[in-house]
Amino acid sequence: MTTRDRQPPSRDYQLMVSALADVTRRRDAELDEAEQAYQDSAARAAGELAHAENDALSADRWAGAAAAQVLDVDREAARLWAQLRRARGLRVRALGEVPDPAPIETLPRVALQRRPSSALPSDLDGVVTGNGRQSPRALLARAADRIEDRLRPTSRRPLPRWSLPLLPMIGAIASSLAGLVAAGLVTFGQTAVFGGLLIRGLGWLAFIIAPSAGVPAAAYLAHQRLHARLDIGGIGLTLLGGMIAATLLSLSFAAH
Numbered sequence: 659m660t661t662r663d664r665q666p667p668s669r670d671y672q673l674m675v676s677a678l679a680d681v682t683r684r685r686d687a688e689l690d691e692a693e694q695a696y697q698d699s700a701a702r703a704a705g706e707l708a709h710a711e712n713d714a715l716s717a718d719r720w721a722g723a724a725a726a727q728v729l730d731v732d733r734e735a736a737r738l739w740a741q742l743r744r745a746r747g748l749r750v751r752a753l754g755e756v757p758d759p760a761p762i763e764t765l766p767r768v769a770l771q772r773r774p775s776s777a778l779p780s781d782l783d784g785v786v787t788g789n790g791r792q793s794p795r796a797l798l799a800r801a802a803d804r805i806e807d808r809l810r811p812t813s814r815r816p817l818p819r820w821s822l823p824l825l826p827m828i829g830a831i832a833s834s835l836a837g838l839v840a841a842g843l844v845t846f847g848q849t850a851v852f853g854g855l856l857i858r859g860l861g862w863l864a865f866i867i868a869p870s871a872g873v874p875a876a877a878y879l880a881h882q883r884l885h886a887r888l889d890i891g892g893i894g895l896t897l898l899g900g901m902i903a904a905t906l907l908s909l910s911f912a913a914h
Contacts (some may be wrong), residue, residue, distance in 0.1 A: 689746045753909035817886045825892050826899030828879070829872030833900035840864030856859040864887040865908075871883055 843861030847854040876896045877888040888896075 667840075719888075727794070731798065734795075734798050734802075738798060815886050816889055817880055817884065817892055821884060821886075822892070822895060825872075825876055825895040826902070828876045829869075829896035829899030830903035832872030832875050833868045833903040834867035834907060836864055837904055839906075840868060841911060865904075868907075869904045870897060872896045872900045 840861045840863075844858050845861075847856075847861060848856030854865060873888075873893055873896050876892065878886045879894070880886050
C-alpha cells in the first residue's frame with residue numbers, strides 16, 4: 659500500500675477544491691482581461707469613427723465652400739469679360755467669348771489641398787493660397803482694376819503736390835534730348851549726303867516739337883507710376899520746362 663492510499667478521502671477532496679478554485683480564479687482573470695480589451699477596442703473604434711465623421715463633415719463644408727467659390731469666380735469672370743469687350747480699342751470679334759476653364763487633368767496636383775479639414779471656408783478668400791499661388795479672387799480683382807482703368811481713365815486722381823516740381827525738369831530733359839537730336843540732324847544734313855535737304859527738314863521739325871517732347875513722358879510716368887492723370891496744369895508745367903530748355907539750347911547754338 660502506497661502513502662497516497664493511506665491518505666484519508668477528505669485530503670483528496672481538499673486538493674480538488676483548491677485546484678478548482680485556482681482554475682476559477684484564472685478564468686475570472688482572463689475574462690476580466692478580455693472584457694477590458696473589448697472595452698478598450700470599442701472605445702478606440704468609437705473615437706476613430708467620430709474622428710472620421712468630423713473629417714467627412716469638414717470635407718463636405720470645404721467642398722461646398724469650394725463649389726461656391728467656383729460659381730462666384732465664374733460669374734465674376736463672365737462679368738469682367740463682358741466689361742472688357744466694351745473697352746475702347748478692342749476688337750470684339752477678335753476677343754470672342756469667355757474661354758473655357760483648363761481641364762482638370764492639366765492642373766497640378768498641389769493645387770488641391772490634401773487636408774480639407776485644415777482649410778476653413780475663409781481661407782478660400784485669401785490673397786495667397788497654401789501652395790504660394792495667388793487666389794482666383796485676387797487675380798480677378800487685379801484684372802477688374804486694370805479694366806476699370808481702361809474704361810474710365812479720367813477717374814484717376816490728380817497728381818500729388820510733391821510731383822509738380824518734377825514736371826518742369828522732365829520737360830527740360832526731354833526737350834534738351836530732342837534739341838540735341840535735332841541739332842545733329844541739321845548738322846548732318848548740311849554735309850554732302852543724299853537726301854540732305856530732307857534730313858535738315860526733319861531736324862528743324864524736331865526743333866519745333868522739342869518743347870513739347872516731355873509731355874508724353876510725363877503723362878506716361880503719371881499714369882504708370884503714380885496712377886494719376888496729367889491735367890492742364892501739369893501739361894503747362896512740363897511745357898514751361900521744355901520751352902526754357904529749348905530757348906537756352908537755341909541761344910547756345912546761336913552763340914556758336
